[in-house]
Amino acid sequence: MFFHIVLERNMQLHPRFFGRNLRENLVSKLMKDVEGTCSGRHGFVVAITGIESVGKGLIRDGTAFVTFPVKYQCVVFRPFKGEILEAVVTLVNKMGFFAEAGPVQIFVSKHLIPDDMEFQAGDMPNYTTSDGSVKIQKECEVRLKIIGTRVDATEIFCVGTIKDDFLGVINDPAAAA
C-alpha cells in the first residue's frame, strides 16, 4: 500500500558544494540517495514530494564533511501480509510464477495456485486450466493476496496466493491480442 510520510535523514555534504547552491545540492543529493531505495520499516521510497525542513549543519571532526539533518516528505510503498494487490506476471516456471507490483516482487508458489491449473512448458511457459479458459503467462495481470512478507535490510520479498475467491487473472493482454 502507498503511504505519504515524513522521514528524516542525516545528509553529509562535502564543502565543495557549499556556496550559493548549497540547498539545491543538498536536495539533489538526497534524492539520489533515497529515491528507489527500500528500508525494512517504511518500504520502498518511491518519490520525494517535498522538503519540510533542513536543520543546522554540523561539521564533523577530523573531516571537512558537514552533516545536515533533513526532514522530507515522500511517498512510500510497503506491502503487508493479507493485502490484496494487482500485479504483472514477469516469469513463469514450474515452481510457480513471479509477479511484480511496482518495486516489489511477489512469488506465487505452485501450491498456492488452484489445483486445476497445470504448468505448461514451452516457448511461453504458462499455467492453464484444464479447459483452457484461464491462462497465466508473462505480462498477464493478476490479482493476488500476500500471505507473507520477508524484509531484508534493503529488500522486501513477498509470497502470494491466488487460491482464494476473486483472485486470479484480471486481464490477459496476450490472449486478447
Add this chain to the structure above:
Amino acid sequence: MAHHHSESDDEDYSYDDDSESEQEEEEEEEPRSSRKKRGRSNPDHSVGSARGKKRKPSGSIFIEDDVIVDDDEVEDEDDVEDGFIEHGEADLGDEDVVGRRHRPFHEPAAFRSRVGAEEYLDFMQEKYSNPRAEYDDEDDYEDGEPTHVDQQALLPSVRDPKLWMVKCAIGREREVAVCLMQKAVDRGSDFKIRSVIALDHLQNFIYIEADMEAHVKEAIKGMRNIFANHKILLVPIREMADVLSVKSKTVELARDTWVRMKLGIYKGDLAQVVDVDDVRRRVTVKLIPRIDLQLLADKQEGSVIVKKKSFVPPPRFMNVDEARELHIRVERRRDRMTGDYFENIGGLLFKDGFLYKKVSTKSISTQNVTPTFDELERFKKSNENGEIDFVDMSTLFANRKKGHFMKGDEVIVVKGDLKNMKGWVEKVDEENVLIRSEMKGLNNPLAVNERELCKYFEPGNHVKVVSGTHKEATGMVVKVDQHVLFILTDTTKQHIRVFADHVVKSAEVTNGVTKMGEYELHDLVLLSNLSFGVIIKLDSEAIQVLKGIPGRTELAIVKHGEIKYKIDKRINVKDRNKNVITVKDVVRVTEGPSKGKQGPVMHIYKGVLFLHDRHNVEHAGFVCVKCSSCVLSGGSYSGADRIVDSFSRLGNSKSPAPVPPSPRRFQRADSGYNSGAGGRHWSGRGGGRGGHDLLVGAYVKVRLGPFKGYRGRIVEVKEKTVRLEHEAKIVTGKLNLPLHTHLVAAC
C-alpha cells in the same frame, strides 16, 4: 486362650524345629537357585543340615534372617547369629530394612505357619509400625535408599562362590547359558554350579559362578559349544562386580522400526524391521533390492564367472515377471513363520518387490535413523496404501528425539479427543507439555502428551530449518500438510519439504549453508575434470556448480572431493568495445541466450565472465557469458552504483584516455564522499594510465624488502616501480622492485 496358644506354640515350636531346618535349607537355597530357577530341588543336605542343626530356636524366630540371607551372611552364620541376638534392636531394624529391599519376602505363607499367629502379629506390627519405614519416600537419603556402604557390604568376599570365565563358540553365548540352565533343571542336585552369565558385549566367553573349578568342569562336560580344553580363568574378586555392570543402553528392536544397513552392498540403505530373533541376535529386514537381474541370470546359467562386483546396482523394486523373462528360476515358497508367500530367487526372498533379508543385529544401526522423504516414499510406493502413510509417520515419531518443543511454540493437537486444537506451549515436562489455548471453557493450561502434539505453522510464516538435510535453510511456509511443511527458501527460491518438527519460527534470513569446508557460496572453483564453475548452492551432501560454458547453462552437481581448488585470480578482460572489465564492473549482455541481462561481474576466468543478475531467479542469478558478447555498462558496482554524477563516472571509466591527475584527486575524494559511511572502499582505479592496468587497482601484499607485509592498492605502475597506497597511511611508498616476484595478489 493364651495358654492354648502357647501350647500350640510349643507344638509349632517343636514342629518347627525340624521343619525349620528344612525350611531353612530351602530358603537358603532359594536365593541362590532363584538365579537359576525357582525350583524345588533337593538342597545340599550335608551342608544345609549341618548348619541347620546348629541353629538355636531362640528369639531368632522373629528375625527374618532366613529369608533375607545374603551370601556373606550365610557364610558367617555361626558367628553372626549370636551377634544378631546380642545387638540391639535398632541395628537389626536397619539390617532388615536393607535386606527387605534386596530380597522381598519370599514365602509369607510358610513363615506364617511356622511362627504362629501371635508372633506373626507382633512381627507384622514391628515391621510396619516402624517409623523409619522404607516406604516413605521423603526420608533422608540414608534411610530411603541403600547407601553406598550397604552396597559395599554386598560385594563378594573370599567365601562367596567364584566367577569363572569359560570360552565358548562365538555367537553362541546365550545358547550355552540356556543349555546349562536346562541341564541344571534336569540334573538337579548333581549340578554344583550356581549360575551362568552370558554378556552381550563380550563375545566368545561366558561366566560361571561356582565354588570350585571342578564343579565348572563337570558342568560343562558334554557341551558342544564350550571349548573344554581351554583354560578356565578365574575372575578376581575386585572385578566380579564389574562383570555385571551395564554401561551401554540396550536398544530395543521392535517391528516396523526404521534402521540403516551398515555392511554390504546395501550399506547406508534404509530398511524396516520385520522380525526380531533375540536368541540368535538376528533380525529380518525389508529392503529395496539392488539386484542386477542380468548377472543373476547369467550366474544361474553358469556362463559367467562371478567376479567381484565393481559397481553397486541402483535400488529398484523387484519385478518378478521381468525375472521370469530372463529365465531366472523363481520359486514361490510359503514361509513357515509368517504364513506369507515369498518368491525365492537365487536364495533371496522377495515379496511385493521388497527384499526380505535376515541379518545379524550388529550389521544394522538403529540410532539416529531419520529417513528422508524420498526413501519413505519409495517404501510406500509399492504398497499403494494410503493408510500406511500415517503409520509410517507415527513410527518415525517414535524414534524422534524428545524434547523439541519450546516455550512459546505454536502447536496443534493431532491425536486424541482434542484433535485439531491449537495452542501455545507454556511449559515442557518430560512427557507432558502444558499448552494454553484460546478456547473458552477449557482449564488452562492443558497437559498433553508430547506424542500427540505437532508444531503448527501457517502459510506466510518465516521459518528456519534446524535439523535434517535442509539444515540452516530459511524460508517462508507456503503450504502445510499435517506434519509436512513446504517451504520456499529465501536464497534459491525453491520448494523444500521438511517435517514440522525440524523447523522453528525465525526472522533470520540466511543464505543457507554458505560455507562448506573451504568453499563458500558463489566461489569460482576448478573441478576435477578441468572444467570450472561458480558454486550456486551448497548442501550437506553435494555442491551445485554452474559450469563455465558460455551460452549454455549447464549445472553440475558434485561432491566435495571433486572440487580441486578455488580459483582466485585477478584477471582483466576486454569487452566488445575494448573496454577493460574487471570484477565488480557492471556489464550488459548484448548477444546470445542471456541477451539483455545486466549485472556486476563476479568472476572472470579464461575469457568467460560470470555476472550476477539480481532479477534472474535461476542458478542464484548467475549468468555465464563470453566477454566478447557483452558491453561495459558504466558505473562500477563497488558501492557507488547509485550516484551517477559526472565526477564518479569519469573516475570509474575504464577508458585508457589520459586523464589529468586532478580528477584523480577529486575522484578519490569523490569515492570517499560517495560511499559516505561505507568505509574505505576506494572505487577509483586511478584510471588506466600507463600500461599494466592489470595491476593498477589490484590489492596486493608486499613479499620482500623493507615494506614486507604491507598491504595496499596499486595506484601507479611504472616500468620497474609500483606505487602502492598503503592502508594505514595515505602515504604512497615507492617500491623499487621487479613487480611479479615481490608482490603477491591478496584478496
